Amino acid sequence: MTCRKCSHQIETNAKFCSACGEKVHDSVAQTRIPVWIWIALIVSGITIGGVGYGFWDYYIETKSVPIDKEVSSDVHPVKQAAVVEKEEREEQYSKEIDRVMLIKDVQQKVFTVLTSNGHGSGFLYKKGGYAITNAHVVDGEVHVKVRNAKGQEFAATVIGISEHYDIALLHVPDYQNEGPIEVETDESPVGLEVIAFGSPQGFENSASIGYITGHNRDMELDRFIYKQIYQIDAQIDQGSSGGPLVDAKTGKVIGINSLLYTSETSTTFGFSIPLYNMLEQFEQWIEQPMSRENVLAAAGVYEQYSTYNEEPANVDIDVVLAGQFVQSFRTYYELALNESDFFWIADMLAKGSLAYEELEDYVADISYQGHSFYFLTNDVLDVTYEDGNYFVHMNEKFDFYSGTGDYQFYDRLKTYTVITDDYGAFKIANIQIH
Incomplete structure (x- = not known):
């Protein structure tokens, strides 16, 4: 550095020129930047640089990468999984509701089939009151009862039964206007x-x-x-x-x-x-119902009535059926007595007849007193026909236990007067004890 006055070379850090004595410190100091200014500049640079970098980074992201792709693949993976899980849960809940409703709907058209020998099941097949069951459930019977999901019981008639396949068709008049369960007409696969x-x-x-x-x-x-x-x-x-x-x-x-x-x-x-496989057979029975004789013949029940005549082939089939009807009545009569419910036999009696009135009163009188009846035998001794009436002669044996524990054995001979109503169905009009 040289002196501005005499151009003499000034030594480093000298405050005066050694040649002319000129003071040089202030002039040099004026050219130096104070320390606090440097500090301020450095701090400002860092701040402005950071803001600028952030702005540039935002600019690059928003301009070079599509926002929708960024969100769908990286930004909200947890949220996306939650949405999927919710949809699956809602779908499963919907299926469960559908399953519950399906079962509830089908149950309204499923029956318990009650016979003199036990019970089975059945279901409404076609409008008109036609219900399907197994042949072995109603084998040997024409008149049965069906009980619905509400516990209501209705009379049913066997109008079709196969000698070779285990299928039978019932007619339930009280269900003539009820819609049936829809049926599948094709084969179903394994795993269904x-x-x-x-x-x-x-x-x-x-x-x-x-x-x-x-x-x-x-x-x-x-x-x-x-x-x-x-x-x-x-x-x-x-x-x-x-x-x-x-x-x-x-x-x-x-x-x-x-x-x-x-x-x-x-x-x-x-x-x-x-x-x-069986739809054609059911449709044939609907178009042309089997007679009572043919229904019973399919089960071979005529053989047990061969004692009515020395030549079974000449036996009047309605005579055979009248005897079987009374035997079936006795089974339901036992239920009516033990369950204190006249409904079990009401539809087997001719309304307004002496038998209807007497048995209705009798069941009401002994109801809920703790009595028990155990029917042992109900043998048909003979059946005769006169003036439009069938007279069924029976030998009946049963045990009786009173509500107080007393026991008595009964061995009785009875004659049942059986008539046919306007629809050809048997009804009991009178019962005579000998």
Whole structure:
């Protein structure tokens, strides 16, 4: 550095020129930047640089990367998973509601079929009051009862029964205007989810979920042939016979629950007759119902009445049926007495007749007093026909236990006067004790 006055070379850090004595410190100091200014400049630079970098980074992101792609793939993965889970949960809940409604709807059209020998199941097949069940459920009977999901009972008549296949058709007049369960007309595949309805072991209107685990099974049991039946793992048991097997998704009937296989070494499973194989037969019975004689002949029940005449072929078929009707009445009469419910026999008696009035009063008198009746035998001794009436002579034996514990054995001879109503159905008009 040189002196501005004499141009003499000034030594470093000198405050005066050694040649002329000129002071040089202030002039040099004026050219130096104070320390605080440097500090301020550095701090400002850092701040402005950070803001600028952030703005540039935002600019790059918003201009070079689509916002929707960024959000969908990286920004909200947790939110997206929650939405999917919610939709799946709602879908599952909807299916559960549908399943509940399906079962509820089908149960309204499923019956417990009551006979003199026990009970089974059945279901409404076609409008007009036509219901399907197994032949072995109603084998040997023409008049039966059906009980619906509400516990109401209605009279039913067997109008079709097969000698070779385990199927039968009932007519339930009180259900003539009720819509039936829709049926499947094609074969169902293995793996299909199904629901079996019926009254296993008397537990009415049960529904059991399972799958078709096999088909095209053929077998013979007693006098029945079972062709191409479905094998199922849905739980069925005694009393389920005749109930519907339903497609769990469509609600259509695909089969008739018919057989149960069980052993000590294997898991129990069932068999159901494919409905599509039997539709033609049911339609034929609807168009042309079987007569009472043919229904009973299919079960071979005439053989037990051969003592009526030395030549069974000449026996009047209505005489045979009248005897069987009274035997069936006795079974329901026992139920009416023990359950204190006249309804069990009301439709088997001629309304306004002496038998109707006397039995209605008698059941009411002994109701809920703790009495018990156990019918032992109901043998038909003879049946005669005169002036439009059938006279059925019976020998009846039963045990009676009073509500106080007293016991008495009865052995009685009775004559039942049986008439036919306007529809050809048998009705009891009078009962005479000898």
